[in-house]
Amino acid sequence: xxxxxxxxxxxxxxxxxxxxxxxxxxxxxxxxxxxxxxxxxxxxxxxxxxxxxxxxxxxxxxxxxxxxxxxxxxxxxxxxxxxxxxxxxxxxxxxxxxxxxxxxxxxxxxxxxxxxxxxxxxxxxxxxxxxxxxxxxxxxxxxxxxxxxxxxxxxxxxxxxxxxxxxxxxxxxxxxxxxxxxxxxxxxxxxxxxxxxxxxxxxxxxxxxxxxxxxxxxxxxxxxxxxxxxxxxxxxxxxxxxxxxxxxxxxxxxxxxxxxxxxxxxxxxxxxxxxxxxxxxxxxxxxxxxxxxxxxxxxxxxxxxxxxxxxxxxxxxxxxxxxxxxxxxxxxxxxxxxxxxxxxxxxxxxxxxxxxxxxxxxxxxxxxxxxxxxxxxxxxxxxxxxxxxxxxxxxxxxxxxxxxxxxxxxxxxxxxxxxxxxxxxxxxxxxxxxxxxxxxxxxxxxxxxxxxxxxxxxxxxxxxxxxxxxxxxxxxxxxxxxxxxxxxxxxxxxxxxxxxxxxxxxxxxxxxxxxxxxxxxxxxxxxxxxxxxxxxxxxxxxxxxxxxxxxxxxxxxxxxxxxxxxxxxxxxxxxxxxxxxxxxxxxxxxxxxxxxxxxxxxxxxxxxxxxxxxxxxxxxxxxxxxxxxxxxxxxxxxxxxxxxxxxxxxxxxxxxxxxxxxxxxxxxxxxxxxxxxxxxxxxxxxxxxxxxxxxxxxxxxxxxxxxxxxxxxxxxxxxxxxxxxxxxxxxxxxxxxxxxxxxxxxxxx
Ligand code: MOS
Numbered sequence: 233x234x235x236x237x238x239x240x241x242x243x244x245x246x247x248x249x250x251x252x253x254x255x256x257x258x259x260x261x262x263x264x265x266x267x268x269x270x271x272x273x274x275x276x277x278x279x280x281x282x283x284x285x286x287x288x289x290x291x292x293x294x295x296x297x298x299x300x301x302x303x304x305x306x307x308x309x310x311x312x313x314x315x316x317x318x319x320x321x322x323x324x325x326x327x328x329x330x331x332x333x334x335x336x337x338x339x340x341x342x343x344x345x346x347x348x349x350x351x352x353x354x355x356x357x358x359x360x361x362x363x364x365x366x367x368x369x370x371x372x373x374x375x376x377x378x379x380x381x382x383x384x385x386x387x388x389x390x391x392x393x394x395x396x397x398x399x400x401x402x403x404x405x406x407x408x409x410x411x412x413x414x415x416x417x418x419x420x421x422x423x424x425x426x427x428x429x430x431x432x433x434x435x436x437x438x439x440x441x442x443x444x445x446x447x448x449x450x451x452x453x454x455x456x457x458x459x460x461x462x463x464x465x466x467x468x469x470x471x472x473x474x475x476x477x478x479x480x481x482x483x484x485x486x487x488x489x490x491x492x493x494x495x496x497x498x499x500x501x502x503x504x505x506x507x508x509x510x511x512x513x514x515x516x517x518x519x520x521x522x523x524x525x526x527x528x529x530x531x532x533x534x535x536x537x538x539x540x541x542x543x544x545x546x547x548x549x550x551x552x553x554x555x556x557x558x559x560x561x562x563x564x565x566x567x568x569x570x571x572x573x574x575x576x577x578x579x580x581x582x583x584x585x586x587x588x589x590x591x592x593x594x595x596x597x598x599x600x601x602x603x604x605x606x607x608x609x610x611x612x613x614x615x616x617x618x619x620x621x622x623x624x625x626x627x628x629x630x631x632x633x634x635x636x637x638x639x640x641x642x643x644x645x646x647x648x649x650x651x652x653x654x655x656x657x658x659x660x661x662x663x664x665x666x667x668x669x670x671x672x673x674x675x676x677x678x679x680x681x682x683x684x685x686x687x688x689x690x691x692x693x694x695x696x697x698x699x700x701x702x703x704x705x706x707x708x709x710x711x712x713x714x715x716x717x718x719x720x721x722x723x724x725x726x727x728x729x730x731x732x733x734x735x736x737x738x739x740x741x742x743x744x745x746x747x748x749x750x751x752x753x754x755x756x757x758x759x760x761x762x763x764x765x766x767x768x769x770x771x772x773x774x775x776x777x778x779x780x781x782x783x784x785x786x787x788x789x790x791x792x793x794x795x796x797x798x799x800x801x802x803x804x805x806x807x808x809x810x811x812x813x814x815x816x817x818x819x820x821x822x823x824x825x826x827x828x829x830x831x832x833x834x835x836x837x838x839x840x841x842x843x844x845x846x847x848x849x850x851x852x853x854x855x856x857x858x859x860x861x862x863x864x865x866x867x868x869x870x871x872x873x874x875x876x877x878x879x880x881x882x883x884x885x886x887x888x889x890x891x892x893x894x895x896x897x898x899x900x901x902x903x904x905x906x907x908x909x910x911x912x913x914x915x916x917x918x919x920x921x922x923x924x925x926x927x928x929x930x931x932x933x934x935x936x937x938x939x940x941x942x943x944x945x946x947x948x949x950x951x952x953x954x955x956x957x958x959x960x961x962x963x964x965x966x967x968x969x970x971x972x973x974x975x976x977x978x979x980x981x
Contacts, residue, residue, distance in 0.1 A: 240723050243876035247734070248478070248714040257478045260450040261435035261510050268437070269298055271347045271499050271509040272356040273492070274363045275518065279341035279584040279905025280372035283365055290362040291348055296355030298503045300363065302346040306333035307498060309464045326387040327555030329460075330587070332491035333498070338367065339553055340584045341906040342518035344491050349499045349507060372584040372905035376525050376550050383548050383579035386558045399558050402566060402576045404632070409542035409573030413533020416542075417609045421530065421602035422972040424897040425550075425907070426523040427516065428591050429917055432480025434519055438496035439506035446473045449493045452482045453746040454705045457489040458739045464494055477737035479747070482709035483888070484590035485520045487748050492519060517898060517910035521589025524549045525900075526561060526598050530606040538616045538624045540571040545603065551580045552587040559588075560595030560682075565603050566632040567840065568680055569625040574632075584905050590748065592888055593948035596681055597955060601892075601973060604677040604956035609969065617660060618960065619650055619676055630838035638837035638937035641868025642678065645844040648931055649676075649866030653846035662967035670850040672861075673965025679865075679953030683754065683839035683944045685830040686745035690759035692721060692767045693823035696814035698796055700725055702763065703735040706744025706756045711947055712877030713752055719873055720757045720941065724764030726793035727810075734760075742825050750841075750945025753873055758939045759828035766824035768793055774822070775813050782806045833937040841944035843867035845886075845957040851965045856977030858962060860890055863954070865928045869944040870935040882928035882950040889954020891918045894974050 251257040276283075288300040311331040332344055346363050350356035373379055389399035410416060437448040445467060451457045454474045462469045479486065496509040511519045526549045533542030547561035562576040593600075611621035626643055629636055650656070658674040659665055665672035690704040702721035708714050717734035725732060735741060745755040772791060775783040775798060783791065783798055783806075791798050791807070799807025814822060833839075846864040851857070863886050872878045895916035901908045909915050928950070935942045955973060962980070963969050970979050 240719055240871065240873055241875060244715055244719060244729065244874045246712055246715045246877065247718050259432055259478055259480050260437065260448045260476060261508060263437055263448045265437050265439060265506045267505050269349050269351060269503055269505045269507050270353040270356045271349045271496060271507050272360040273344045273495065273511065273515060274346035274348065274360050275342040275515060276338050276345050277341070278338055278367050278369050279374065281338045281367050281369040283336040283338065283345060284368050285366045286346065287364040288346065291359040294355065294359040294362055296351035297348060297359045298351065299349045299499065300346060301333060301499060301502060303333050303336055309334065309494070310466055312463060325556060325558055330491060330554065332494055340518065340586050341904065342515065344495065347495050347499055347509070349503050374583050374585060374900050374905045375902050376527055376548060376581050376583065379581045379583065380527065380548055383581045386556045386578070386580050388556065388558050389578060399578050402574065405573035407575060410531055410533045410544055413541045414535045415610065415613055416531065416533045417606060417613060418531035419606060419609065419971060421528045421605060423523070423526045423598040423601060424973060425525045425900065426591060426892065426896045427898050427915060428483040428485035429516070429912065429915060430481030430483060430485055433513065433516060434486065434490065434492050434511040435509070436493040436496040437506060437508045438493065438500040440501055443467060444471045444473070445497055446475070447493055447497065448475050450479055450486050451476050451489065452479060452486045452707055452709050452748050453488070454707055454737065454739050455743050456746065457493060460489045461493060461497060465497065474739040475737065476707045479707050479709035482747070483592045484594060484748060487590055487746065490520050513912065514910045517907050518586050521557065521587050522898060523591035523594065524551065524557060524588035528561070528598065528602040530602045532606050532610045534610055534614060536614070538614050538621050540569055540625045541573060543571045543574040546577045548579050548581055550583045550585065550588065552585055553582050555587040556580055557588040559590060561599055564596050564599045564680055567627065567630050567838070568603065568678060569607070570627040570631050592885065593681060593952040596948060596952045597892060600677060600679065600953045601955045601959065604953060605959050605971065608675065608960040608963065619646060619655055622646065622678055633838065635836070635838040638833070638839045639870060639933050639935035640842060641931045641933045642842040642844065644931045645842060645866040645868055649844040649846050649864055652866065652927060653864040655846060662964055667850060669853060671853055671965040673849045673851065673961040673963065674846070675957050675960025675962070675964050676844060676846045677953040677956035677960060679843040679845055679949050680840050681750055681945065681949040681952055683841060683938045684749045684751040685758065685939050686751055686755040687827065687829045688745040688755040688759040689742035689825065689827045690744065690756060690763045691742045691823055691825040692725065692760065692763035693821050694725065694767055694771065694810050694814070695821045696811050696819060698809065698811040699731045699733070700727055701733045701735055702760045703741045704744035704756050704759060705737070705739050705741040706752060707737045707747045709747050711881045712874060713747065715877060716753055716757060716873045717760050720760045721764055724761045725768065727796040731796065750947045750949065753943050754939045754941065754945060757873070757941050757943065759826060761940050762828045763824050763826045766826055767822060770822055770824060771810050771813055772798055774817055775808060780816060781813070782808060837937045839938050841869040841946060841949045843949055843953065845953045847957040847961045849958065849961040849965055851962060851980065856980035858894055858975060858980070860924045860958065862924055863926045865950070866931060867928065867946065867949065868931045868933040869946045869949065870933050870938055871942040872930050873941070873943055875930070878930065878946060879928050881947055883926050885947065885950025886926050886928065886954055887918050887923055889951045890922065890958065892973060893955040893958035897974050
């Protein structure tokens with residue numbers, strides 16, 4: 233049964249917008265907690281070795297200091313050997329999570345080695361400078377290039393049923409196809425380390441009440457934090473209460489609990505007071521993971537008609553010395569373009585670094601930078617328009633497994649995007665378009681991201697005053713989930729949106745899935761949808777079984793739900809409102825909680841969202857400065873829940889992609905094994921002046937298979953292909969192919 237279409241698809245203002253602009257939305261560090269003490273981390277200054285001695289005396293006797301905790305006096309906690317069991321879906325999948333303050337071993341530079349707890353923040357910050365450390369240093373390894381001969385397949389790639397996509401080596405078709413191809417390109421592409429740099433810093437307020445722990449923690453995955461902290465401290469899951477209604481930007485950085493909530497909880501227990509720990513901006517570059525440094529070889533072969541005959545993609549990604557972070561670095565290569573022959577290989581390289589982690593379009597954006605740059609290179613070699621080349625190699629079914637797509641609008645995205653952009657005005661030769669001193673370049677790329685649905689739970693409750701609430705523990709890192717869940721609830725309940733609230737971000741609510749992997753609307757939204765349908769069924773049962781009701785004896789087939797009311801299809805004047813049904817039954821409210829799960833459709837269909845990105849750049853010929861003039865992105869992602877926040881999310885993703893293309897790089901000084909630009913002054917993200925005209929739109933797409941809502945995630949899709957489109961535009965403008973991001977002016981001079 234499909235409910236009436238109500239607010240879905242219409243542009244809806246954020247329901248939490250007013251709270252956010254008035255400061256009413258509380259972020260983790262902003263909760264008012266009485267008797268709060270403040271923690272400040274002390275970080276290592278070497279990348280590998282041991283702490284020989286750590287002198288905390290001066291810090292301890294500084295004003296206001298309550299405690300200094302190091303590996304010497306920290307309580308012994310439980311750090312499992314294999315976090316796969318607890319980090320079900322999120323990389324890293326193998327290894328031992330970082331045992332904070334448990335050992336003298338230094339695994340990476342700027343790792344936490346002590347926490348100073350004081351009455352106020354300034355006292356803690358000052359005392360933290362007084363901790364003296366003597367190290368026994370050993371040789372560190374931070375360069376991927378130096379270590380590449382020791383690359384190894386991830387343990388996950390050897391699993392029979394890996395969790396997130398396949399990491400195993402894949403050979404499809406003829407392994408020698410490349411050597412038989414008529415036209416070949418074979419190049420290497422490098423992606424630097426990037427850090428998410430969300431506005432909100434990693435923050436926790438930890439408070440104990442006996443053996444019960446309450447955490448106000450910045451997290452994209454409430455349940456993951458709850459479960460991990462319970463495990464580390466040996467508590468029952470239900471004794472860890474995690475609260476996080478709002479997240480000030482995540483991009484993946486808060487997908488897993490890092491050291492700070494553990495340290496805050498440890499400190500709070502020791503000083504017997506609530507402790508707030510906010511990771512400083514410079515510490516953010518080692519306190520959570522990052523997009524790993526990758527080196528990718530992509531070789532493509534085609535016949536002279538422009539049909540791909542061979543794809544070879546070998547990816548090398550850095551991971552830490554204690555965990556294996558895996559991401560879908562080569563996976564999109566197997567499904568994006570039609571080729572009978574395809575070889576992919578994925579390897580890890582160890583380094584003395586914090587364990588990397590998903591960063592927006594993890595794997596995919598690195599993959600697409602390489603793959604879609606290579607497609608562009610081959611198109612030039614074949615003297616075929618790059619857009620036309622992609623159209624000729626469109627995959628009508630998923631080439632990896634032969635499955636039909638649940639829906640796919642990529643050809644429509646190419647066509648409508650090219651039209652909106654004015655691709656036909658482009659002349660094919662590099663350096664052939666100019667605007668005065670500036671070279672003009674137009675480039676494009678394909679974007680793709682899988683549709684992922686996780687098990688999720690939700691509750692819906694309808695009140696006898698004609699309002700309703702939908703609830704799930706999932707957090708909202710900013711795309712508008714508070715709004716989307718209210719919209720989904722209003723539609724499924726057939727109620728006016730103004731009467732339906734959402735409640736998110738609290739582990740006491742039914743267990744929501746991760747806010748990430750572009751999966752939240754499809755997963756949590758499906759649970760909300762199903763919970764609402766369950767409540768409707770309960771309301772109908774109440775009315776139908778009641779002789780006093782005009783709906784007495786009515787079956788589901790005989791009624792319609794609209795405007796918070798159930799009515800007979802045969803005569804819609806005969807019916808009653810949800811509120812009336814509840815009041816007559818002397819019930820304040822009625823509710824249903826459901827556990828919603830993916831279905832077998834995933835085995836019958838291949839599920840991906842697609843988009844086409846078009847970029848125009850202007851390059852100053854003498855100075856090498858690249859300015860992006862315009863971006864057009866056409867996207868097919870099933871049913872769009874809220875066009876306003878969806879377009880906003882797309883614009884944000886494109887801005888992020890421009891940062892990846894032109895600015896973002898965390899620079900490792902291999903002599904010290906240390907990131908040297910760990911601040912927002914030297915790690916450049918796009919500012920308003922860097923952001924051009926961006927036009928993002930959605931083509932009509934109906935998908936009856938992905939989930940009950942027919943919706944696909946767009947958060948990562950928006951980002952995934954942008955860097956390739958920029959690099960391709962820069963080549964078109966300048967004739968210079970930049971295969972190592974970011975495209976800074978030194979590479980163009
Ligand atoms: Mo996303 S990188 O899964 O937050």
